[in-house]
Amino acid sequence: MGRTKHGNRDVHFYNIRGTDKMVHAGDCVLMRAAESNTPPYVARVVKMEADGSNNLIVRVRWYYRPEESVGGRLEFHGANELFLSDHYDTQSANTIEAKCTVHTFEDYTKLEDATAEDYYCRFQYRAASGLVLQNTVALYCKCEMPYNPDALMIQCEECEDWFHPGCINRTIEQVKLLDRFVCSEHTLKKPPDAAVANREARPKRQKK
Incomplete structure (x- = not known):
């Protein structure tokens, strides 16, 4: 040594x-x-x-x-x-x-x-x-926060951004029951008959 x-x-x-x-x-x-x-x-x-x-x-x-x-x-x-x-x-x-x-x-x-x-x-x-x-990190949701891997988020099918349930005026339980999700910005822009059927909203993985 x-x-x-x-x-x-x-x-x-x-x-x-x-x-x-x-x-x-x-x-x-x-x-x-x-x-x-x-x-x-x-x-x-x-x-x-x-x-x-x-x-x-x-x-x-x-x-x-x-x-x-x-x-x-x-x-x-x-x-x-x-x-x-x-x-x-x-x-x-x-x-x-x-x-x-x-x-x-x-x-x-x-x-x-x-x-x-x-x-x-x-x-x-x-x-x-x-x-x-502070490094350059990706920001998500309306609140423009970095991702917290402990928190559930849901992805908009149109813009593919991720959102916290509270920021879209929903509870975690409500988000888990959604079949699909389009954020308010794209809901306003998208004509009603252009909705895509049979697609599931994808929650961000929660750490177990």
Whole structure:
């Protein structure tokens, strides 16, 4: 094993206590919070090393939850959404509770059965300022919001835009019963006899 500039030894893997799970550099992990009522922290392992007393230290890059940013949690933020920060830190490996996966947003929306250990990231975060770096993302519905994969949406057959039930004055239950859906803008433009029969409205997939 190589030695770092501090005299520590490079370590290539860590076995999480009480499990058979191995952590390597590049993996994402859940780390125990100091407060018992706080959700575990999420981090990406950058490297691992052992000090002179054989204590294992991990260098991590933190993910932040939306509510930790200046803007707070917004309506389009999903329950498992994270921001990749520029905040690096060192922690004891003993604080690692489990491995998790932080997907790209696109990959996350393709999951059939997302678990509590499946997260996603589409924005980056500046820890010092508390600001989120807004990437260019697609906007949907009358409210012009980014897509929240936890929320049901329905697609207009004409414009192919997606709409939240509340934004078209319908409940989720009403939307689920629709055979087809055309938004108000295209309903006004479309002559009554031009309706397309026997087509089903397609709800956007909800994360289970």
